Amino acid sequence: MASRRMGGTMDGTKQRRRGDTRQRIQDVALDLFAEQGYEKTSLREIAESLDVTKAALYYHFKTKEEILVSIFDDLTQPILDLIEWGRQQPHTLETKQEIVRRYSGILANATPLFRFMQENQAAVRELRVGETFKERMQGLRDIMIDPAADLVDQVRYTSAIFTLHAGMFFLQDLAGDPEEKRRAVLEVASDLVTQAHEGTRKKP
Amino acid sequence: MASRRMGGTMDGTKQRRRGDTRQRIQDVALDLFAEQGYEKTSLREIAESLDVTKAALYYHFKTKEEILVSIFDDLTQPILDLIEWGRQQPHTLETKQEIVRRYSGILANATPLFRFMQENQAAVRELRVGETFKERMQGLRDIMIDPAADLVDQVRYTSAIFTLHAGMFFLQDLAGDPEEKRRAVLEVASDLVTQAHEGTRKKP
Amino acid sequence: MASRRMGGTMDGTKQRRRGDTRQRIQDVALDLFAEQGYEKTSLREIAESLDVTKAALYYHFKTKEEILVSIFDDLTQPILDLIEWGRQQPHTLETKQEIVRRYSGILANATPLFRFMQENQAAVRELRVGETFKERMQGLRDIMIDPAADLVDQVRYTSAIFTLHAGMFFLQDLAGDPEEKRRAVLEVASDLVTQAHEGTRKKP
Amino acid sequence: MASRRMGGTMDGTKQRRRGDTRQRIQDVALDLFAEQGYEKTSLREIAESLDVTKAALYYHFKTKEEILVSIFDDLTQPILDLIEWGRQQPHTLETKQEIVRRYSGILANATPLFRFMQENQAAVRELRVGETFKERMQGLRDIMIDPAADLVDQVRYTSAIFTLHAGMFFLQDLAGDPEEKRRAVLEVASDLVTQAHEGTRKKP
DNA sequence: GATGAATGAGATTTCATTCAT
DNA sequence: CATGAATGAAATCTCATTCAT
Numbered sequence: 001m002a003s004r005r006m007g008g009t010m011d012g013t014k015q016r017r018r019g020d021t022r023q024r025i026q027d028v029a030l031d032l033f034a035e036q037g038y039e040k041t042s043l044r045e046i047a048e049s050l051d052v053t054k055a056a057l058y059y060h061f062k063t064k065e066e067i068l069v070s071i072f073d074d075l076t077q078p079i080l081d082l083i084e085w086g087r088q089q090p091h092t093l094e095t096k097q098e099i100v101r102r103y104s105g106i107l108a109n110a111t112p113l114f115r116f117m118q119e120n121q122a123a124v125r126e127l128r129v130g131e132t133f134k135e136r137m138q139g140l141r142d143i144m145i146d147p148a149a150d151l152v153d154q155v156r157y158t159s160a161i162f163t164l165h166a167g168m169f170f171l172q173d174l175a176g177d178p179e180e181k182r183r184a185v186l187e188v189a190s191d192l193v194t195q196a197h198e199g200t201r202k203k204p
Numbered sequence: 205m206a207s208r209r210m211g212g213t214m215d216g217t218k219q220r221r222r223g224d225t226r227q228r229i230q231d232v233a234l235d236l237f238a239e240q241g242y243e244k245t246s247l248r249e250i251a252e253s254l255d256v257t258k259a260a261l262y263y264h265f266k267t268k269e270e271i272l273v274s275i276f277d278d279l280t281q282p283i284l285d286l287i288e289w290g291r292q293q294p295h296t297l298e299t300k301q302e303i304v305r306r307y308s309g310i311l312a313n314a315t316p317l318f319r320f321m322q323e324n325q326a327a328v329r330e331l332r333v334g335e336t337f338k339e340r341m342q343g344l345r346d347i348m349i350d351p352a353a354d355l356v357d358q359v360r361y362t363s364a365i366f367t368l369h370a371g372m373f374f375l376q377d378l379a380g381d382p383e384e385k386r387r388a389v390l391e392v393a394s395d396l397v398t399q400a401h402e403g404t405r406k407k408p
Numbered sequence: 409m410a411s412r413r414m415g416g417t418m419d420g421t422k423q424r425r426r427g428d429t430r431q432r433i434q435d436v437a438l439d440l441f442a443e444q445g446y447e448k449t450s451l452r453e454i455a456e457s458l459d460v461t462k463a464a465l466y467y468h469f470k471t472k473e474e475i476l477v478s479i480f481d482d483l484t485q486p487i488l489d490l491i492e493w494g495r496q497q498p499h500t501l502e503t504k505q506e507i508v509r510r511y512s513g514i515l516a517n518a519t520p521l522f523r524f525m526q527e528n529q530a531a532v533r534e535l536r537v538g539e540t541f542k543e544r545m546q547g548l549r550d551i552m553i554d555p556a557a558d559l560v561d562q563v564r565y566t567s568a569i570f571t572l573h574a575g576m577f578f579l580q581d582l583a584g585d586p587e588e589k590r591r592a593v594l595e596v597a598s599d600l601v602t603q604a605h606e607g608t609r610k611k612p
Numbered sequence: 613m614a615s616r617r618m619g620g621t622m623d624g625t626k627q628r629r630r631g632d633t634r635q636r637i638q639d640v641a642l643d644l645f646a647e648q649g650y651e652k653t654s655l656r657e658i659a660e661s662l663d664v665t666k667a668a669l670y671y672h673f674k675t676k677e678e679i680l681v682s683i684f685d686d687l688t689q690p691i692l693d694l695i696e697w698g699r700q701q702p703h704t705l706e707t708k709q710e711i712v713r714r715y716s717g718i719l720a721n722a723t724p725l726f727r728f729m730q731e732n733q734a735a736v737r738e739l740r741v742g743e744t745f746k747e748r749m750q751g752l753r754d755i756m757i758d759p760a761a762d763l764v765d766q767v768r769y770t771s772a773i774f775t776l777h778a779g780m781f782f783l784q785d786l787a788g789d790p791e792e793k794r795r796a797v798l799e800v801a802s803d804l805v806t807q808a809h810e811g812t813r814k815k816p
Numbered sequence: 817g818a819t820g821a822a823t824g825a826g827a828t829t830t831c832a833t834t835c836a837t
Numbered sequence: 838c839a840t841g842a843a844t845g846a847a848a849t850c851t852c853a854t855t856c857a858t
Contacts, residue, residue, distance in 0.1 A: 037326030039243035042852060053819050064853065119325035122241030151380060151388040155371065159392055162370040163363040170362055176355060184355040188363055195395075246827065257844055268828070445734030447651035450831060461840050472832065529731035530649030559788060559796040563779065567800055570778040571771040578770060584763060592763040596771055603803075654848060665823055670850065
């Protein structure tokens with residue numbers, strides 16, 4: 001389900017697993033991390049899910065944290081790319097809306113990881129990924145927020161990003177087609193950005 | 205810092221403590237839970253912070269979870285009251301804005317707890333408070349959301365609540381006076397509710 | 409059920425409890441000890457069953473062990489009396505059969521205690537009651553066993569006592585009227601004593 | 613002392629131990645369980661006796677109870693075999709005496725376990741082995757007892773089994789050669805079975 | 817490319833017991 | 838005649854990690 005890359009043939013034989021153990025560890029770990037939280041997920045559990053020993057995990061990764069780091073680095077690369085792209089664009093409304101649109105896509109493509117980051121902030125705070133994630137969010141904000149905007153508009157920009165995040169999880173219990181919901185979320189975020197950009201109040 | 209009630213004088217003598225141990229446990233526990241997360245905070249740590257033994261904690265609370273539950277129940281009672289109040293009001297824009305205003309106040313009064321809940325969703329999911337919190341959020345939504353509203357407006361309502369939450373934590377690194385920031389957040393949330401209530405698009 | 413003495417009036421008021429707390433502790437403790445074992449029964453449990461605090465138990469008894477000792481001493485006095493009586497009788501078959509009969513009665517009158525002793529030998533071994541019980545059993549044997557009897561007959565005497573014990577517990581699952589079963593057990597034990605007394609084999 | 617299998621040479625080197633840790637845990641645990649009781653024996657004690665850490669025990673067994681279960685299952689297999697054998701024999705006196713004889717041998721071969729079961733009935737009642745042991749005793753009785761026998765004779769059959777058990781422990785303080793005592797016990801049990809089989813009284 | 821065996825640290829929880837009031 | 842508050846010791850169990858093979 002969280003398998004991000006499908007290597008090998010789908011013939012169900014155990015033998016096909018050859019050299020993809022690293023990937024499988026990442027997949028299973030992310031699923032479990034997202035489901036149960038980082039602290040609550042033990043290496044024993046991951047190993048058992050994969051039908052290998054704990055020691056095997058240590059062959060592929062130096063520590064538990066490194067498993068998470070490797071997943072995180074793989075999956076958040078697109079944010080880095082987006083920031084890089086954003087920096088080279090003019091600070092127009094168009095650009096900002098495109099950023100929101102692209103970020104929405106990134107989120108949708110790595111839902112389990114972002115869900116995990118959202119729900120495990122405390123656990124992750126003292127891990128490397130915690131710091132890194134914060135930096136990336138900061139980077140996102142930097143390419144969107146107009147430093148001259150007043151406080152209320154800055155909140156709007158932030159709220160836009162947050163709405164995208166919230167959309168992934170808190171809207172799960174709302175009925176409706178997922179893709180349709182995603183578009184609705186995107187629209188609200190987009191509106192917020194527009195309002196922020198235009199300034200909803202007369203500036204002095 | 206998270207001490208909600210300050211009994212006795214701060215003279216540092218050990219003997220003065222009489223009967224307020226329960227309260228002190230809750231205070232210290234909340235601070236630590238919020239700072240380090242639920243799983244990462246051990247009873248040893250709480251006990252040492254208070255200069256009592258672990259067994260003393262068990263005199264006052266049956267389990268670690270019960271410490272959290274007692275804090276949660278104490279501090280989220282106002283949400284229950286708000287929901288109760290909201291149910292008896294007409295579903296006007298006025299009402300909804302008042303709900304947002306009141307909720308913002310509740311949040312401000314119990315920041316550490318809400319920060320904790322936000323940042324420990326995974327850890328808390330299988331605890332009683334996880335379920336309870338979800339129900340309360342649901343209750344809040346129910347008194348705000350117009351079931352006839354289209355999807356986009358429903359997202360706006362949800363986003364308003366979320367913006368309030370986000371305001372507490374993600375805006376911490378933004379410069380500025382806290383009270384001023386709170387007002388800005390409140391304004392954005394209020395706007396979202398207004399837009400949702402009026403309908404931003406022509407309904408069929 | 410295990411209440412051995414019924415003090416006060418049976419009016420159900422809580423006030424009637426006056427000065428009989430000691431007795432009530434013994435009753436409840438014996439029930440719990442018999443049901444769950446000595447180690448598994450905590451003072452908390454006993455206290456909660458009586459709706460008093462643990463500290464109250466310590467007003468009446470110095471230690472957990474002393475609760476057991478007091479019960480034991482009260483209820484095994486009859487064995488002491490029996491041994492005393494036995495010592496003064498001639499070593500006839502009549503006497504031995506009477507001992508078996510009387511012992512059977514003693515057992516029936518304090519079933520929970522004897523069940524407890526039977527099922528908690530390991531736990532009780534290092535307690536004072538363990539040693540004391542062993543001594544009493546030894547005393548019983550001494551007034552029954554003919555030291556001149558051969559080994560097989562000595563086993564018969566021992567088996568007679570054991571049959572009485574076993575009868576109380578291991579026959580519980582056998583269908584039939586309890587009093588009738590007790591008589592059957594008594595008869596087998598009696599037979600064993602008779603065979604032992606008469607010598608089942610030609611002595612040299 | 614309770615070591616059931618003696619692998620390797622007794623040269624005292626630590627390195628020689630390879631792969632027999634599981635067995636050694638079982639041996640030491642049984643000795644301690646039998647000596648001090650199940651509850652009173654801590655995993656720390658077992659671990660220290662073996663000069664390994666507590667965690668090592670958990671590598672080999674999932675819980676404390678599982679250590680006991682594994683010992684029990686290993687050592688009571690012969691009872692299962694005996695019951696199986698008994699079911700296929702004719703219900704003659706010969707058969708019953710053979711059962712008594714074989715059971716006596718089984719008992720002698722696993723004295724510590726049976727002593728443990730006898731002396732820890734309370735502690736063991738809520739463990740899996742408690743139930744299982746009860747079932748096996750029931751099975752034994754079923755292949756011996758003639759359901760048409762009157763109550764007194766049923767008691768005799770039960771008493772025979774019990775005499776065998778008692779023989780192991782309560783006769784320990786009696787002087788005499790162990791093997792000789794065992795034969796004496798066996799004779800009494802055998803007699804009881806014979807009397808039960810022939811009927812000691814005229815049946816209606 | 818992995819396993820089997822183990823460890824050290826630490827977690828939550830329970831218990832008998834104490835003592836000032 | 839009892840309670841409220843606490844303690845010190847210990848129990849069972851879990852975890853990330855290591856290392857020889």
